[in-house]
Amino acid sequence: xxxxxxxxxxxxxxxxxxxxxxxxxxxxxxxxxxxxxxxxxxxxxxxxxxxxxxxxxxxxxxxxxxxxxxxxxxxxxxxxxxxxxxxxxxxxxxxxxxxxxxxxxxxxxxxxxxxxxxxxxxxxxxxxxxxxxxxxxxxxxxxxxxxxxxxxxxxxxxxxxxxxxxxxxxxxxxxxxxxxxxxxxxxxxxxxxxxxxxxxxxxxxxxxxxxxxxxxxxxxxxxxxxxxxxxxxxxxxxxxxxxxxxxxxxxxxxxxxxxxxxxxxxxxxxxxxxxxxxxxxxxxxxxxxxxxxxxxxxxxxxxxxxxxxxxxxxxxxxxxxxxxxxxxxxxxxxxxxxxxxxxxxxxxxxxxxxxxxxxxxxxxxxxxxxxxxxxxxxxxxxxxxxxxxxxxxxxxxxxxxxxxxxxxxxxxxxxxxxxxxxxxxxxxxxxxxxxxxxxxxxxxxxxxxxxxxxxxxxxxxxxxxxxxxxxxxxxxxxxxxxxxxxxxxxxxxxxxxxxxxxxxxxxxxxxxxxxxxxxxxxxxxxxxxxxxxxxxxxxxxxxxxxxxxxxxxxxxxxxxxxxxxxxxxxxxxxxxxxxxxxxxxxxxxxxxxxxxxxxxxxxxxxxxxxxxxxxxxxxxxxxxxxxxxxxxxxxxx
Numbered sequence: 148x149x150x151x152x153x154x155x156x157x158x159x160x161x162x163x164x165x166x167x168x169x170x171x172x173x174x175x176x177x178x179x180x181x182x183x184x185x186x187x188x189x190x191x192x193x194x195x196x197x198x199x200x201x202x203x204x205x206x207x208x209x210x211x212x213x214x215x216x217x218x219x220x221x222x223x224x225x226x227x228x229x230x231x232x233x234x235x236x237x238x239x240x241x242x243x244x245x246x247x248x249x250x251x252x253x254x255x256x257x258x259x260x261x262x263x264x265x266x267x268x269x270x271x272x273x274x275x276x277x278x279x280x281x282x283x284x285x286x287x288x289x290x291x292x293x294x295x296x297x298x299x300x301x302x303x304x305x306x307x308x309x310x311x312x313x314x315x316x317x318x319x320x321x322x323x324x325x326x327x328x329x330x331x332x333x334x335x336x337x338x339x340x341x342x343x344x345x346x347x348x349x350x351x352x353x354x355x356x357x358x359x360x361x362x363x364x365x366x367x368x369x370x371x372x373x374x375x376x377x378x379x380x381x382x383x384x385x386x387x388x389x390x391x392x393x394x395x396x397x398x399x400x401x402x403x404x405x406x407x408x409x410x411x412x413x414x415x416x417x418x419x420x421x422x423x424x425x426x427x428x429x430x431x432x433x434x435x436x437x438x439x440x441x442x443x444x445x446x447x448x449x450x451x452x453x454x455x456x457x458x459x460x461x462x463x464x465x466x467x468x469x470x471x472x473x474x475x476x477x478x479x480x481x482x483x484x485x486x487x488x489x490x491x492x493x494x495x496x497x498x499x500x501x502x503x504x505x506x507x508x509x510x511x512x513x514x515x516x517x518x519x520x521x522x523x524x525x526x527x528x529x530x531x532x533x534x535x536x537x538x539x540x541x542x543x544x545x546x547x548x549x550x551x552x553x554x555x556x557x558x559x560x561x562x563x564x565x566x567x568x569x570x571x572x573x574x575x576x577x578x579x580x581x582x583x584x585x586x587x588x589x590x591x592x593x594x595x596x597x598x599x600x601x602x603x604x605x606x607x608x609x610x611x612x613x614x615x616x617x618x619x620x621x622x623x624x625x626x627x628x629x630x631x632x633x634x635x636x637x638x639x640x641x642x643x644x645x646x647x648x649x650x651x652x653x654x655x656x657x658x659x660x661x662x663x664x665x666x667x668x669x670x671x672x673x674x675x676x677x678x679x680x681x682x683x684x685x686x687x688x689x690x691x692x693x694x695x696x697x698x699x700x701x702x703x704x705x706x707x708x709x710x711x712x713x714x715x716x717x718x719x720x721x722x723x724x725x726x727x728x729x730x731x732x733x734x735x736x737x738x739x740x741x742x743x744x745x746x747x748x749x750x751x752x753x754x755x756x757x758x759x760x761x762x763x764x765x766x767x768x769x770x771x772x773x774x775x776x777x778x779x780x781x782x783x784x
Contacts, residue, residue: 148754148765152256152258152557152558153558154258155169159261159774163261163262166558170604171604171609172604172605172608173604173607175203178204178604179203181205181368181607182205182365183199183206183207183366184207184370186338186351186371187211187218187393188215189218189372189571189591190313190314190591191573191595192208193218193314195594195595196208196330197317197320197321198599198600199600200321200330201324201329202600205331206329206330207364209336209364210335210336214334215321215332218314219374219385221311222384222429223587224429224431225294225309225433225585226584226585227270227271227588227592228243228294228302228585229268229301229589230242230268231301232301233288234299236300237298240264240268243301244261246296246297246583247260247577247583249779250296250578250579250581251580252727252742253579253778253781254579255577255578257774260577262593262598269597270592275289277316278316281312292436292520293474294432294433294585295475295480296471296475296477297474297583298471302433306521306522307524313588313592317595335355335356336354336356338351338392338393339361339396339632340626341369341396343401343564343621344613344615344621345613346564346565347565347566348565348566348567349365349367349566350366350617351363351364357696359694359696363617363622363623365615365619368567368568368606371397371569372591373573374573376394376410378547379391379410379656379709380661381652381656382653382657383427383548384413384416384546385426385547387425390705390709391705392708395711397564397569398755399757401757402564402567402569403554404552404555404715405552405575406551406552407715407716408660408716408720409575409730410550410551411477411549411550412481412548414543414545415434415480416429416430416543416544417430417542418495418497418543430503430527430541432585436520437520438508439507440464440480441462442488445459447491447498451539452494452502452540461487463487467784469784470783471783476783477548477581481545481662484501484543484544487501494542495542501543503542503543504541505517505537506540547657547661549572549587551575553569554569555574556568556574559605559606560576560599561606565610566606566610568603570594572587578590581729634693636689636700637689639685639687639689641685643682643687643688645687645689645706648679648683648687649709651679652679655675655676655679656672656716658672660672660713660717664731665732666734670721673721676710680714683710718755718763722753724748725745725748727749750770750778751768751770752768754766754767
């Protein structure tokens with residue numbers, strides 16, 4: 148397989164402008180002749196649907212929830228990056244580009260990242276015009292705060308609910324297009340298959356989650372904006388409906404998957420409190436602006452944190468990384484928290500937590516200032532744990548949060564299936580081995596507002612497309628295949644629920660392919676997942692009927708995809724014999740315990756091509772070329 152990323156030539160500062168000019172255009176009168184399917188209504192899907200409809204395309208948008216407002220994008224709390232340099236502290240497009248390349252441990256494309264940094268400024272203008280209530284300084288200018296991995300303030304925010312406010316902005320634009328009839332919204336639908344006609348993506352099969360009915364939908368192109376696969380770990384910060392289903396379907400239809408083992412562990416989560424939790428709760432990374440991370444110097448110190456004097460506290464991030472302190476990137480903060488707890492310095496009932504303390508910030512700025520910045524986050528923490536963060540430090544521990552891997556796409560955001568575009572967290576393109584905080588919102592909105600409107604037009608204008616409707620034989624065949632698949636799941640009649648099997652998978656993934664990995668554990672995980680796959684096919688229990696609202700059936704289809712995908716993740720981790728970013732192989736580390744890359748052998752994107760049931764996928768590489776930054780050992784000291 149030849150993987151052509153289609154990165155334009157010329158200076159990096161001119162690539163995107165040059166490419167936009169060279170793309171073929173669809174004139175305004177012809178746009179109404181084309182129909183585009185968008186699966187997902189988070190920031191990437193919602194902004195794409197609104198933008199494409201505003202241009203004149205007919206858009207069919209599919210939402211797994213009852214409303215686009217419930218997309219998981221609302222959970223992003225801390226902010227969105229942009230290089231506007233309002234603080235006049237040295238930021239620029241190039242610095243944002245460099246910080247993102249470095250933050251990803253030099254495992255992402257330069258061209259894609261520079262474009263992301265360029266359009267970041269447009270995103271802020273777009274959102275302000277929509278009425279997104281970003282925080283402002285006294286003089287009326289937009290406020291910024293710092294985030295991990297940067298030494299400038301470039302993160303725009305709306306208290307601790309930035310994702311929700313940005314999503315409401317995209318939703319308002321989407322609602323306008325629904326009202327005009329240019330967007331037809333299909334809520335409570337789950338994608339069950341991708342339909343290819345002459346090798347091109349021409350539609351999808353969905354299941355109505357309320358009635359159980361299967362539906363066929365045709366189009367001239369398909370856009371997947373279905374988020375990441377963090378719930379492969381069962382316990383994660385993701386909403387429980389987040390799944391790998393649509394991406395995994397596309398993978399099995401010929402869309403290759405890139406860097407599946409690149410998952411991000413977020414350092415600032417409320418620790419697990421019981422065996423039967425369904426998810427974990429994220430505390431925003433923005434809290435590390437004012438909160439200080441520490442553990443007791445004495446192992447097993449059970450004193451209340453307010454009773455532990457300064458002399459008995461270890462502010463380990465500030466000591467180990469003096470230049471960045473508590474604002475080191477997420478992978479570094481997470482790994483160090485785990486190291487402290489593994490060494491016996493953890494706090495709380497399970498001893499797997501560290502403190503995030505706001506005493507000094509409150510003493511310096513006053514309680515009201517801290518409340519204005521983080522009040523809703525503090526309230527959420529108190530509601531969940533019963534502790535008041537104004538009086539006692541938060542307890543936090545790393546958890547699965549985001550996925551940098553995803554379906555492989557070229558510079559146009561098109562997968563290896565012609566006509567199938569992939570946006571936001573569902574693709575792999577911008578974050579390498581570790582995503583810097585406040586960059587997920589930036590990528591989702593960049594893809595939806597400012598990239599796909601150009602690149603999908605280039606595809607539609609330059610590609611011969613035959614007339615296709617839902618009556619085409621490929622739709623009938625696909626619908627029949629899905630019906631048979633559901634019938635087979637319902638007929639197993641075992642005694643284990645999908646949730647129970649998912650919990651077992653999550654423990655395997657966390658233990659052997661989580662924060663730290665080694666070859667022995669990864670090989671063991673392959674065997675355990677194989678056993679779990681057999682157990683699923685022989686002992687799954689799905690009560691109820693398929694032609695009805697059936698959450699157990701929904702869960703079963705998603706868990707089977709997670710089991711198969713978990714196997715691919717572990718295979719990818721085994722193949723990458725280095726440590727980089729969030730991928731930490733214990734055999735490859737510096738003397739100081741930091742990730743040790745192997746640029747000579749692994750400076751590439753790992754790409755996996757489905758070869759059929761029961762067969763190992765084919766492995767390919769996309770070499771990464773760095774012409775504008777120098778490959779260096781990442782350091783935040």
